[in-house]
Amino acid sequence: MSAAEIASGGHHVEEMLGKAAILMESLPWIKRAWGRTVVIKYGGAAMTDQALRHSVAADIVLMKLVGINPVIVHGGGPEITAYMDRLGMPVEFVDGLRVTSAEAMEIVRMVLVGKVNGDLVSAINAHGRLAVGIAGDDGNLIRATVKDERLGRVGEITYIDTTVVTNLIEDGFIPVIASVGSGDDGGSFNINADLVAGEIASALGAEKVIFLTDVDGLYADFSDKESLISALSLEEAESVLAGGELASGMIPKVGACVHALRRGVERAHILNGTIPHALLLEVYTDEGIGTMITGESVSLGLADDATYIGYEGEVTL
Numbered sequence: 001m002s003a004a005e006i007a008s009g010g011h012h013v014e015e016m017l018g019k020a021a022i023l024m025e026s027l028p029w030i031k032r033a034w035g036r037t038v039v040i041k042y043g044g045a046a047m048t049d050q051a052l053r054h055s056v057a058a059d060i061v062l063m064k065l066v067g068i069n070p071v072i073v074h075g076g077g078p079e080i081t082a083y084m085d086r087l088g089m090p091v092e093f094v095d096g097l098r099v100t101s102a103e104a105m106e107i108v109r110m111v112l113v114g115k116v117n118g119d120l121v122s123a124i125n126a127h128g129r130l131a132v133g134i135a136g137d138d139g140n141l142i143r144a145t146v147k148d149e150r151l152g153r154v155g156e157i158t159y160i161d162t163t164v165v166t167n168l169i170e171d172g173f174i175p176v177i178a179s180v181g182s183g184d185d186g187g188s189f190n191i192n193a194d195l196v197a198g199e200i201a202s203a204l205g206a207e208k209v210i211f212l213t214d215v216d217g218l219y220a221d222f223s224d225k226e227s228l229i230s231a232l233s234l235e236e237a238e239s240v241l242a243g244g245e246l247a248s249g250m251i252p253k254v255g256a257c258v259h260a261l262r263r264g265v266e267r268a269h270i271l272n273g274t275i276p277h278a279l280l281l282e283v284y285t286d287e288g289i290g291t292m293i294t295g296e297s298v299s300l301g302l303a304d305d306a307t308y309i310g311y312e313g314e315v316t317l
Helices: 004-034 050-065 079-088 102-125 161-170 193-204 232-240 251-262 277-284
Strands: 037-042 069-073 129-134 142-145 156-161 174-178 178-181 188-190 208-213 231-233 265-270 289-294 309-312 313-316
Touching: 004 277, 037 050, 037 193, 050 069, 050 102, 050 277, 069 102, 069 161, 069 193, 079 102, 102 129, 102 174, 102 178, 102 188, 102 251, 129 161, 156 193, 161 174, 161 193, 193 208, 193 251, 208 251, 208 277, 231 232, 232 251, 232 289, 251 265, 251 289, 265 277
Parallel strands: 037 069, 037 208, 069 174, 129 174, 142 178, 156 309, 208 265, 231 289
Antiparallel strands: 142 156, 178 188, 265 289, 309 313
């Protein structure tokens, strides 16, 4: 055997040992997460870029196969706007929320339930019989009321019943939830998907909630890419939220993180979904990526109108 062949063989062994080291690094995280529920808010470019969508779907499948119970929540703002533009319908926002007339609500539901949900379910099910798509108004999962008369059919969550979600998890499926809810009038409501993810994580008693977006996380100074904040306490996140300096797109995400942590979710993460395998890097490696917010569980005695039905019965907040 020539020196070149010996060197080549040694390089191959080193490469394989490197892969083995990565697997061993993930072992304690796999053991810790086994059987736990993780809610993932799917959004950003990962929603509109087909290659990213399939990459995220593969990560979700791997998480499922190594013992996590992923629950996916999604919106679909860009797609809704594109369809409304195509139909010549007005697109208007108030305080960052889409004004949703009864006619616009039909488009919202068509896009979220008929298009975005179906695309993600198909991407996951390319790997097997794994995902089931549902809307928030299926099985009375999400009940809502009018948030602001100026916004039309934009809903504020009043009630979460996780029965349909827990049944899917127990049957071995990945629930994929479109962020619409039902009202007492029998109609549907358009609800911010970040807020839905936080509420569902709370109601399920999830270990963590993860928000996929198009930035690396929270920055002390967004113009300085070296100022990424890797970790925050609940108190620090509340201070950031109260400070009024967050970009409008980050406000509901950080608000949902704070809400979920107050209700007992252990960790919340904001990740850049355009980074390949961001979910796996965050969940199964020592260093992780993005911004992690942590907080100790607190009493469920905070004033709130929502009622949760989860594994341990009904809890009124």
